[in-house]
Amino acid sequence: MANLSPFDIQARPNRLLMQAFSCLIFIVCIGFYMQTSISRHRENPEDRIVPSGHQLLAGIRSAVLEPAEEDDYIPADNASTWERVHHSMIWKDTVSSGRRFFISLFLLIPAVILALHIGLFPWFGAGFLRFVLFFDKIVALSLLPILFIVFGIDEWSKIALVVIGVAPTMILDVTQMVKAVPQEQIVKAFTLDANNFDVAYRVVFRQILPQVINSLRLNLKPMMLFLFAGEMIAASDGLAYRIAIMRRHMGMDIILPYVLWVAFLLFLIDFSLRVINRRLHPWFQA
Amino acid sequence: MVSGLSTLEMTPPLNAARETKSLDTMTTAPVRTATAIHIDDVSVSFPTGRKGCRTVLENISLDIEEGEFVVLLGETGCGKSTLLRLILGQDRPTSGRISVAGSLVQRVDARSSYVPQKYSLFPDRTVLENLAMGPETSKYHILGRLLPSFRAFRRQVREEALRQLSHMGLQASDAAKYPHQLSGGMQQRVAIAQALMMKSRVLLMDEAFSALDPATRSNLQRLLRTVWGETKPTVVFVTHNTAEALILGTRVIVLARQSREDHCGSRVALDMKLPASGMSLRNNGQQFLDLVEHVERFSRGDHHAPSADLDAANGPYESPNAFPSNGETL
Structure with a gap:
């Protein structure tokens, strides 16, 4: 008889039971949602707060196949599904949010390079480390009004918010990684007649790159957070903009699919970064 | 054994040309030809707390000749690794000066090769890449790697690396492995091979075999002796194991602290030449054991108690050429 006590550290439940148990909370949540939805629809068949399955499907269909309200695009009657998806609301929002996201991601590369120099070159450390420590304590969102004034309310203020936030x-994280590289490695590289940039980029940077990617994976969520904050306050498209707009219409049939879509996208980015990390760095054991 | 020693002293200076060339860059430090490492009255101390100051090394003066296998011996915390780091250029002496291969040591560079105890290999490179790293970077720095001639050069270096690998007793199949897939002994083998690829005349080893199990350790000791016998580089080997020191070295230098107080740093307690053919328990038997005991008495710092059988034990060796004078001052 398997030990079923949940407070036994040494319990060894079998695999099937574990798998089933891990699904339990998901099933409970879905069941609770359905129960609420059904009971609310019994009182008011037009309820929009907790949409039923039909309403959700209709919402997803309109988001995926129909253009956004503010667009003038009218699909031809014989337009293919791809044509419709390509001009749909969710496509437009994903592309504009994704573009901001990837531009900010790209702008983090110089930050990582700077961190490498701060951790490795004493003069860079003396020059920048204290300032970064200070700057890190500034709440990025409190800078948002300043960013709006400086960059205007279009794209660059949101991108700047993400970059300044993350x-x-x-x-600081990468600087710590650089400092954790054993001194022996750096000394050894110099005895192998490496110059300063060989040591920085071909010894230290190569070694910390998998850790940097892992740190980036952890920072995906804060990046998305800053992006959404910017989009909800001032934007004319984007995933967070749509969620904020739909709140006015009580459009839960759109909001819920959007929330799950964003979660799925983040998971996908995180997963691909993990796979890339494993492929590129077979020597890395974390 | 004495004859082996004299041939050593008569060895023509291998890097005389390099030394005379660099003489003009050196103005003050006196350089004798065939002196590979010259340590001139070096002291190291560092501040502890508000006004405390801890002296690690005190007035160390040593001349290490080209082709010598010097073993630095001492108890934990006696500053033997600090002395090695000074020779390497990783640390600076508080006073005094150090020159290697005829010029002053200011920073870590390719004059000396280095084999540390841990982290001796680059974990992100395969064994072959680790071996090829030295020659590759010294000829082609980071942007030079883009030159078209680099590829041919790399092929050539890799072939040489493979030769070196088999010379060090590793299989060709190990070449594609990452360091974490190798055992500790194999890693140190590769690390020595990597250092040898640079063909520099000075090899510095910091407790290189201390983390290995006894069997692997004696294998590597034999390997190191063989490799040293082939090209006769100057080796400075730091260890706390007296038997290892006697097996490997042609000269044993014991560092010891006179007292436990902070202001009192380590000095050279014993500087002893050993036969160039090497010693071992098997060949030298009781003499070896007596010598171990003799050396350990110095590294503990209680060499004042004279032992009557000491001279008998040391009879065949050219041993007490430094320690009476140094020993008295201690």
Whole structure:
């Protein structure tokens, strides 16, 4: 008889039982949602707060196949599904949010390079480390009005918010990684007649790169957070903009699919970064 | 054994040309030809707390000749690794000066090769890449790798690396492995091979075999002796194991602290030449054991108690050429 006590550290439940148990909370949540939805629809068949399965499907269909309200695009009657998806609301929002996201991701590369120099070159450390430590303590969202004034309310203020929000933490994190590289490695590289840039980029950077990618994976969520904050306050498209707009219409049939879609996208980015990390760095054991 | 020693002293200076060339860059430090490492009145101390100051090394002066196998011996915390780091250029002496291969040591560079105890290999490179790293980077730095001639050069270096690998007793199949897939002994083998690829005349080893099990350790000791016998580089080997020191070295230098107080740093307690053919328990038997005991008495710092059988034990060796004078001052 298997030990079923949940408070036994040494319990060894079988695999099937574990798998089933891990699904339990998901099933409970879905069941609770359905129960609420059904009971609310019994009182008011037009209820929009907890949409039923039919309403959700209709919402997803309109998000995926129909253009956004503010667009003038009218699909031809014989337009293919791809044509419709390509001009749909969710496509438009994903592309514009994704573009901001990837531009900020790209702008984090110089931050990582700077961090490498701060950790390795004493003069860079003396020059930048204290400032970054100070800057890290500034709440990025409190800078948002300043960013709006400086960059205007279009794309660059949101991108700047993401970068300013995440970069200081990334820099401090990467600096720590650089300092954790054993001194022996650096000394050894110099005895192998490496110059300063060989040591920085071909010894230290190569070694910390998998850790940097892992740190980036952890920072995906804060990046998305800053992006959404920017989009909800001032944007004319984007995933967070749509969620904020739909709140006015009580459009839960759109909001819920959007929330899950964003979660799925983040998971996909995280997963691909993990796979890339494993492929590129077979020597890395974490 | 004495004859082996004299041939050593008569060895023509291998890097005389290099030394005379660099003489003009050196103005003050006196350089004798065939002196590979010159340590001139070096002291190291560092501040502890508000006004405390701890002296690690005190007035160390040594001349290490080209082709010598010097073993630095001492108890934990006696500053033997610090002395090695000074020779390497990783640390700076508080006073005094150190020159290697005829010029002053200011920073870590390719004059000396280095084999540390841990982290001796680059974990992100395969064994072959680790071996090829030295020659590759010294000829082609980071942007030079883009030159078209680099590829041919790399092929050539890799062939040489493979030769070196089999010379060090490793299989060709190990070449594609990452360091974490190798055992500790194999890793140190590769690390020595990597250092040898640079063909520098000075090899510095910091407790290189201390983390290995006894069997692997004696294998590597034999390997190191063989490799040293082939090209006769100057080796400075730091260890706390007296038997290892006697097996490997042609010269044993014992560092010891006079007292436990902070202001009192380690000095050279014993500087002893050993036969160049090497010693072992099997060949030298009781003499070896007596010598171990003799050396350990110095590294503990209680060599004042004279032992009557000491001279008998040391009879055949050219041993007490430094320690009476140094020993008295201690």
